[in-house]
Amino acid sequence: MKKGFTLSRSRSPATFRPVIEALAPLAGDVRVSFEFFPPKNDAAELSLWECVQRLAPVRPAFVSVTYGAGGSTRERTHATVTRIRRETALEPAAHLTCVGAARAEIDAVARRYWNDGIRHIVALRGDPPGASGPGLGVYSPHPGGYAYAADLVAGLKRVADFEISVAAFPETHPEAQSPAADLDNLKRKIDAGANRAITQFFFDPDVYFRFVERARAEGIGVPIVPGILPVTNFARVREFAKACGASLPPWLVDLFEGLDKDADTRKLIAASVVAEQCRLLFAGGVREFHFYTLNRADLVYAICHILGVRPPKAPAQEPAP
Numbered sequence: 040m041k042k043g044f045t046l047s048r049s050r051s052p053a054t055f056r057p058v059i060e061a062l063a064p065l066a067g068d069v070r071v072s073f074e075f076f077p078p079k080n081d082a083a084e085l086s087l088w089e090c091v092q093r094l095a096p097v098r099p100a101f102v103s104v105t106y107g108a109g110g111s112t113r114e115r116t117h118a119t120v121t122r123i124r125r126e127t128a129l130e131p132a133a134h135l136t137c138v139g140a141a142r143a144e145i146d147a148v149a150r151r152y153w154n155d156g157i158r159h160i161v162a163l164r165g166d167p168p169g170a171s172g173p174g175l176g177v178y179s180p181h182p183g184g185y186a187y188a189a190d191l192v193a194g195l196k197r198v199a200d201f202e203i204s205v206a207a208f209p210e211t212h213p214e215a216q217s218p219a220a221d222l223d224n225l226k227r228k229i230d231a232g233a234n235r236a237i238t239q240f241f242f243d244p245d246v247y248f249r250f251v252e253r254a255r256a257e258g259i260g261v262p263i264v265p266g267i268l269p270v271t272n273f274a275r276v277r278e279f280a281k282a283c284g285a286s287l288p289p290w291l292v293d294l295f296e297g298l299d300k301d302a303d304t305r306k307l308i309a310a311s312v313v314a315e316q317c318r319l320l321f322a323g324g325v326r327e328f329h330f331y332t333l334n335r336a337d338l339v340y341a342i343c344h345i346l347g348v349r350p351p352k353a354p355a356q357e358p359a360p
């Protein structure tokens with residue numbers, strides 16, 4: 040690799056100007072949301088709860104809880120979402136997938152959420168049970184189930200007037216027939232009633248901006264919120280990326296080279312990568328960010344701080360008489 044490649048990769052000084060102008064403190068108009076996964080045991084529950092409490096003061100627009108492959112976490116997702124509803128002031132959203140269940144079962148899950156006061160669903164197709172990502176294993180709809188996310192969105196809207204978020208793939212879903220067909224699919228999800236798209240993770244802001252441009256040209260007008268994955272375990276991100284069709288730019292691979300056994304340095308590098316990514320997105324006009332927290336708060340909290348998303352200041356105390 041060329042020497043200096045990592046630092047010289049990004050942009051000309053001219054493209055950097057808006058970024059420099061957007062340096063901290065950033066305007067206070069940024070909205071963030073956080074994604075958690077449901078804990079598997081008591082220790083994981085404790086750690087998730089610490090994460091929720093650490094992030095709650097920045098007042099996210101919503102927090103979402105994933106649904107395990109094949110519906111494997113149905114009860115744990117429900118328990119986590121409803122605990123957030125009961126015990127915090129946060130607005131919880133429940134992920135729900137089409138996999139492995141008939142329409143009536145999914146409708147019943149949705150109805151239960153509605154009755155528990157949950158008004159926001161992240162509606163997804165999901166992947167085949169056992170597959171750790173799209174394209175791994177062959178997806179076939181459950182007989183009598185919702186086949187694709189667009190069908191699920193329409194079904195949810197028949198159950199109740201949920202707010203609905205759906206997935207979008209800036210680098211195209213790996214099973215899509217073509218980028219155009221994938222964009223048509225996103226449009227179908229929005230036309231069926233989805234209010235927002237959240238993207239799969241990506242690292243190059245231009246990938247996101249090009250995608251948004253294409254989506255707007257297709258008449259997709261809803262917010263397309265970038266999904267941001269802070270990279271702390273690069274080996275794992277490599278696997279995720281392979282499974283979901285996200286590209287790893289050579290500069291990113293270079294930055295993490297030789298650090299497999301050096302978690303402390305990886306964390307510092309991760310912070311600088313995600314801060315730069317968010318600043319470039321901000322400079323390009325993005326004001327909503329969705330963070331894949333992986334149930335870890337520190338890095339996400341720091342990025343929120345950089346973006347100007349901070350706990351409200353306590354009112355000044357009257358001096359004692």
Ligand SMILES: Cc1cc2nc3c(=O)[nH]c(=O)nc-3n(C[C@H](O)[C@H](O)[C@H](O)COP(=O)(O)OP(=O)(O)OC[C@H]3O[C@@H](n4cnc5c(N)ncnc54)[C@H](O)[C@@H]3O)c2cc1C
Binds near residue numbers: 173
């Ligand atoms: C923000 C976000 C959150 C996620 N959360 C979860 C989660 O909690 N649990 C989980 O299991 N997975 C989750 N996933 C992963 C997701 O389930 C997978 O990526 C899945 O492979 C695609 O889901 P989708 O909702 O985009 O599917 P869809 O929108 O249904 O699209 C799936 C594929 O089918 C194609 N397609 C759609 N309709 C048709 C049609 N009529 N004919 C032919 N092809 C069609 C699309 O182009 C695409 O290639 C999440 C992904 C994202 C981006």
